[in-house]
Amino acid sequence: MRKFLRNPAVIHPLSYGMFMQSKTISDILNDAFDQHTSCHLADSIKHLTIQVRGEDKLYKFDGFGPMCRETRLGDEFEDFNLNPNLPVVVTTAKADGGRGGRGGGRGRGRGGGKKMFPADMCRLIAGQRPKFISADDKVQLIRASAEAAPIRQAKIQEIVENEELFDSDMLSAFGIQVDKKAMDAQGLVLPMPNIIANGGDAVELKKSKEDCNGTWDINTFNRAASAKIWGRIVLGNDVRDRRTWEDFCKMFVTVGKRLGVDISEVPVMDIKIKNGFEYDAIVSEYESRGQSVGSLPFVLVCVPDYGNDYEIVKTISELNNGILTQMVKARNVNRPDEAMLKNLWYKLNTKLGGENWRIDVPLPDFPVPIMIVGVSISYPEPKSTDPSLVGFVGSTAQGGTQYVNTVVHQDPRLAIIHYKTFKAALRFLIGQFINENNGAKPEKIIFYRGGASEDATQAILKNELADGIRKALMEIDDTYKPGITFICSIRGSKQKYFCKDEKDMNGIGQNIPAGTVVAGYGNGVPESYSFHLASQAACGTVNPTFYQVIHDDNEIEIQNCSEMTYALSLATMRSNRATSECAPVRLASLVAERARAHWNGSKTIENEGPSQRPCPLCENMPKMRNYFINHERRIKVRGKFQESTFFI
Known part of the structure; x- marks a missing residue:
């Protein structure tokens, strides 16, 4: 289902960057279209340049609108050979009114005052970098670029010696000479600093040729945190089933105890909700009973692989209610492994005030x-x-x-x-x-x-x-x-x-x-x-x-x-x-980056929050553009979070 991103994006063999191909947006959507893929694609090509058939100017992609058949654009889909079952493309350009519609000309329709066009008529301009790369595509990019250093050096040397790129005669005509040999430099390998963990013991470092150096293993934290009570929440339906979530949490607790954390096996709060907006309702419900979710040491939250639930939950937790959360994506719950669980605990132990290990930093004397x-x-x-x-x-x-x-x-x-x-x-x-x-x-x-x-x-x-x-x-x-x-x-x-x-x-x-x-x-x-x-x-x-x-x-x-x-x-x-x-x-x-997530989350809550009642964040945020007054409320976390590294 993630095929759509690999189709429009290719990895350049020299720069090892991912760039967009020239392809119509309708072709990309036709490969695999559902709510998840359209949201993911919208994140990937946000504000990228598109060319519209029959238009002289270029436009910037802003998002997807309603289905073509739900707009006046659908009235003419037969004349232009359009697919009425694909969403329209909303651009950043303002609509100019057009023939009796808000979209203007061919771009009229429900676009929030912005020009819209059918997906069949929009083509991505090649050579642009995607704004967002999925985890699977990152893996693909890393694998493609993971060449041994001597191979990479040989490729660079081959580029330098390419006369089509560096024409020696032309350079000489301008009095420029290029030395095509690599420069020699003298380096020094610094000693690895002492690392203390396992309750005060020195940590042995990995030094073998098979294991990349600069890494180490620990048995227990230098100072483990305590989390005797905790809660857990699942958002959406991306987790395979209830048993999968239960097994993941058991593994999570087992790894934590092995690292020295004092944690109970059974959470005191266990909830499944649809999305981030329901999370705010749950928090309010607990408060109405005289209980506070923020009184728990932490809440383990499983979020969908795609969407803005992460930003919404972090905003509600850290700006409004002082709730410490540890997020995990559904794909990691469905395919857990011990290394990933250890990394979760490295972050969580630090958030809870523990010390994973201590580095002897040689500060100036x-x-x-x-x-x-x-x-x-x-x-x-x-x-x-x-x-x-x-x-x-x-x-x-x-x-x-x-x-x-x-x-x-x-x-x-x-x-x-x-x-x-x-x-x-x-x-x-x-x-x-x-x-x-x-x-x-x-x-x-x-x-x-x-x-x-x-x-x-x-x-x-x-x-x-x-x-x-x-x-x-x-x-x-x-x-x-x-x-x-x-x-x-x-x-x-x-x-x-x-x-x-x-x-x-x-x-x-x-x-x-x-x-x-x-x-x-x-x-x-x-x-x-x-x-x-x-x-x-x-x-x-x-x-x-x-x-x-x-x-x-x-x-x-x-x-x-x-x-x-x-x-x-x-x-x-x-x-x-x-x-x-x-x-x-x-x-x-x-x-x-966390403050940017708070910023985006607060805007999402303002614009898309439940209509039946105002969100607490919205009540405190007038929709005025004043950079030195109102923006502060979108990024200011609770005081206890400023005294820790809650964001790692």
């Missing part, structure tokens, strides 16, 4: 308090009026641990983080640090700025450090001047590194070993240094993350900085392996 801050931005769709959401996390305990979080919205037209955004976030983060450290302020702050690009470092240095952080701190307290280290994390760096000697190749991908760092200086920012860090192994060719230290009051040595960053890449607590970027950046990205 300063005799004053240090805080690590991660920053990342979630941008809206192009031309959208939704705000940009900036996620912040900050450590409050020794060793760069115990993160608190906050999200601040700003104008979507800004490409950098505004100083007022920094001011709001730093006021909260520093206040939490003071509360957790007996009134002591952080004297050294290390910023990791995610989502940067290599050509934006000068603008970030000027606008976010000098005109942003410094100005914000001065307005908070003009006597407070902590030492600042500002590091840009660039995950999409174009450089790749390959082992020159076969004996250095590591793992099934024959990559450079996990923990390999290659250092450099400058890169367009005076008095700065940088390094590429391959913090994780990979089945295919590993892509190192580029870190550029663009400002450093604290004079951290490059060796110390790279070792600290490598250790932090093991500290996200989401899985027993290093991540491609360090924990502060990854956590900031996750909290920004």
Whole structure:
């Protein structure tokens, strides 16, 4: 039933990206059409460009409308050879009225004031990236790109030597010479930091050639949480049957107990509902009885594989009612395995206040308090009026641990983080640090700025450090001047590194070993240094993350900085392996993504919620466009969630 996505999308053999083919939307829908597939397809091609037969201009896809036969478009389906049993395509273009209809011309009909066209007449423009990729297609993409590093290097060399792409004579005419040999670089493999788990014991690391290094196994958590009572809810009908759900929950409890969690085998709440809107009714029903779902340590929620139930449930839980939830998709319930269940518990134990493992992070040896801050931005769709959401996390305990979080919205037209955004976030983060450290302020702050690009470092240095952080701190307290280290994390760096000697190749991908760092200086920012860090192994060719230290009051040595960053890449607590970027950046990205889910969920509740009674969220949200007043209510979680990593 997922065939429709593989038909319009193909994997490009050089870039290993997924791109859309030129195909009519009706052909895609005809392959497999039902409610799930149409919703999934709509998510995949949202705001992509389409060409309409008989129209001179191009349009942006916005969604599917009613069936063609239910609109005036269906009156002429025989003349245009249209299928009346397919939904019409709604575009982002406003309707101009047309011949007695709201859709305008051929696009008239029930489109909410937007132009609509029959699916038979709409064709996707080739070469566009899908907005959403299903789990199965991600697996397909990963398998296609999982080439061993030497094979990938040979393909790159073949491209470089292709005279059709790099015509030596033409380049010489312009005085340009291209060295087609790979550059030599000297790398250093950093030592793996100590990992403590199993109630305080050191963890043995995987080092064999078969097992990708940068991973580890634990028997029990370093500090397991307690969840003696809990609840469970199933949404929709995607789970195979009741027995399947029961068996999954038994396995879930068994794995949790094995990891040391104190959890009862039988939940105190066991409910099956149709969708996310009924979830709000259940929560209200419990409150009317004098009970609170939020008083449970957590609720295990199974959501359908497709749709917006995840966003609705997270919005109702975390914005309105303070309910801690752990989500699992129906496909994982139908096909459970222990690795997946362990990953669920890695997340849940951290949410409940436990400690999966402890990483010895080699912070700079300063005799004053240090805080690590991660920053990342979630941008809206192009031309959208939704705000940009900036996620912040900050450590409050020794060793760069115990993160608190906050999200601040700003104008979507800004490409950098505004100083007022920094001011709001730093006021909260520093206040939490003071509360957790007996009134002591952080004297050294290390910023990791995610989502940067290599050509934006000068603008970030000027606008976010000098005109942003410094100005914000001065307005908070003009006597407070902590030492600042500002590091840009660039995950999409174009450089790749390959082992020159076969004996250095590591793992099934024959990559450079996990923990390999290659250092450099400058890169367009005076008095700065940088390094590429391959913090994780990979089945295919590993892509190192580029870190550029663009400002450093604290004079951290490059060796110390790279070792600290490598250790932090093991500290996200989401899985027993290093991540491609360090924990502060990854956590900031996750909290920004969760805020985007809250934003989308609140809009869905406003627009599609039950008509018989207003939703609590809707009552508190006037439908006014004021970026600095009303948007706050769409993303502000309950206070207890700001003091934890509830979003991992």
